[in-house]
Amino acid sequence: MLILTNGRVITQDQNNPYIENGAVVIKKEKIVAIGNTEEILKKYPDEEIIDVENKIIMPGIINTHHHIYSAFARGMASKGKAPKDFIEILEGLWWKIDKKLTLEDLKYSAYTTYIDCIKNGVTTVFDHNASPYAVKNSLFTIANVAQKLGLRTCLCYEVSDRDGEEILKDGIDENINFIKEYNNNSQNMIKGMFGLHAAFTLSDESLAMCREKMKGINAGYHVHVAEGKADLEDSLKKYGKRVVERLNEFGILGKKTLAVHCIHVDDNELNILKNTDTYVVHNPESNMGNAVGCQPFLKLFEKGIITGLGTDGYTSDMFESMKVANIIHKHVNQNPSVAWGEVPEAMFKNNRKIAGEYFEGELGILKEGALADVIVVDYDPLTPLTENNINSHILFGMMGRSVVTTIINGKVVMKDRKLIEIDEKEIFKQSRTVAQKLWDRM
Structure with missing residues (x-):
């Protein structure tokens, strides 16, 4: 003892x-x-x-939305024009980086990110991966690192149409294979979810395919929801429905699902999230950095929607996210008296509930x-x-x-x-070498 x-x-x-x-x-x-x-x-x-x-x-702190794959963007010079909106950020940065990632990149991104989590007191991490030309075994590679470091984690791969049907199917298979491997065994450290990028990069046919593959699978979905206005506009233009409405029709929402962001949502969509017992995750720093807007966080609480707190890859310091969450809603609502209770509830109580859907025992x-x-x-x-x-x-x-x-x-x-028993300096030395190779490929 x-x-x-x-x-x-x-x-x-x-x-x-x-x-x-x-x-x-x-x-x-x-x-x-x-x-x-x-x-x-x-x-x-x-x-x-x-x-x-x-x-x-x-x-130990729980982070309910992270992006390990984004680690090597830190310090990388931008070669394109300055982005004017969220879509330009995706197209000019993240969708360029993810296409260049290898399993070695993911390995060292996982090592360095998980070490950063441990050093910031984060003991459980829900991660959302994207590496379209290194899909197969991507989650298993990350899980292997988590096991070596002794960190508790729940992983998924973001399925998307944007890189073609073959890669879409690879993403589906990676999710299903990983969930079957880790959610049905006795260990309590590694679990899986089914990752979706966002509604605007998934056709009805693709969503139907995902739903079909998930029949009988013990997991929910981990999906970005109405993060930027473009997601909402795309859904209205192509399908005549708002994002949450469309996802609900495909059975994506529910007790084990994480609907991340939920910024551009209306009152009816909030009712759907509540009625389906879907969890929502708030990522205040990332939302501010991407200039996508502010989640109606206080309204989510008023509706009784269980809303947790994450970092979206922006940082691994959940204390930092807690501080920003506390002040952004005071600022947006022009009321210094709000968010005092809701923010710690999101971080310490609701993140615990979310983790409880995947890990046995109380965290x-x-x-x-x-x-x-x-x-x-x-x-x-x-x-x-x-x-x-x-x-x-x-x-x-x-x-x-x-x-x-x-x-x-x-x-x-x-x-x-x-x-303990980890050569942190050597890992970070190797990480810098691997990151430079990625930068040279960009």
Whole structure:
């Protein structure tokens, strides 16, 4: 067993939200006890101890929408014209990069992104991959990296018409093969979803094909929904329907599906999302960076739609996304009193619910019987920290790089900012070499 002691424990358990001088006891992949340090040590006197020295102990963070494949765009010079809208960003950057990706690129994109996640306290990642000329085994390549690093992840490949029918079918097969391999076995670290790019890059025939292939498959869809106006305009022009309406007609929505973004949606579409129990994921930094608009986040909550928080590849720091989510809705609504409750609910409660659709056991919470995904954050509060002001301290006092220790499934994968049994410097050195080769091909 392993015991974290002398910590300020933020549990995310409403029945026991905060312990001032707390300890967490871990046995194998589960938390077996939580309580006051002195009492815990009396009960478990001879176990391995990590004294966190009054730092914060809290649940590992869940990111419900990421893009590992986008990693090598960082620092890359743009050779085209400056984009004026979202479609030009897609055509001028992302759809050029994804066509050049190899399995080696994906391998090192996964290594470096997952390491960044671990170092930012993210222990579970839902990723959405695109590599049209390296589709086969792309998800298995990424999963292999996650297994080596010990990170929990749910993967999918984005099916799209834009690269032709053969690649579309390859994407369908990669999703189905991966889901069959990982969703029907006993392990609880790697799972799969069926990825779709977006409605505007999928014909009715393609959506029908995807639906047919998903019959009897234990997974939902992971799809970008009404992210830019072009998605809505395309749907209205070609099909006379709004995006959510069209996806619903093809059975894409439902209990295990992630509808990512949902910016350009109307009230009827929100009702559809609610009535189908579809999950929505908010990505505030990416939306601002792409200038696509602001999700009607507060209205989603009013409707009772379970909305989580992701990063969309923009960053791996979920604390950062939480900060931006908090202020963007105040700014857009011109009301400084909104989003205080909804944002932490999205990050800490709703992301937990989304993860619960794919992983057995409780994630995102510290309590007896929960999965032992735990982080230690180097934060010494300058004002009293109590169960009534936890979210304020997280929002204004913590950031991803404040995380010093990350434990996933009961295993210490990072301690004192150093990954265990992983040569991080060598991986990043190789990554720079591989990235340069990609840039040279662009």
